[in-house]
Amino acid sequence: MRTDLPFISSGCSETECADLMRVNFTRHLLVEEKGAVVGIISMRDLVQLMLDEKQWLIDELQIYISGR
Numbered sequence: 001m002r003t004d005l006p007f008i009s010s011g012c013s014e015t016e017c018a019d020l021m022r023v024n025f026t027r028h029l030l031v032e033e034k035g036a037v038v039g040i041i042s043m044r045d046l047v048q049l050m051l052d053e054k055q056w057l058i059d060e061l062q063i064y065i066s067g068r
Contacts, residue, residue: 007032010039014046021046 006024008017010033017029021043031039 005030009033014049017041018046
C-alpha cells in the first residue's frame with residue numbers, strides 16, 4: 001500500500017486535482033484543511049464531477065436552443 005499520498009487543500013479545483021494525480025501517478029488525494037486530513041478524493045470523484053458539469057451545460061444549451 002502506498003504511504004506517500006499527496007495532499008491538496010479543500011479549495012483546489014478539479015483541474016488542479018487531476019493534474020496532481022497525473023504528476024504523482026495516483027488515483028487518490030488526501031484533502032487537508034488547517035493541517036488535518038478532512039477527506040479523500042478519488043479519480044472517480046473527479047470524473048463524476050466533470051461529467052455532471054458537462055451535463056448541466058448540455059441541459060442549459062438545450063433550454064436556450066428550444067427557447068424555454
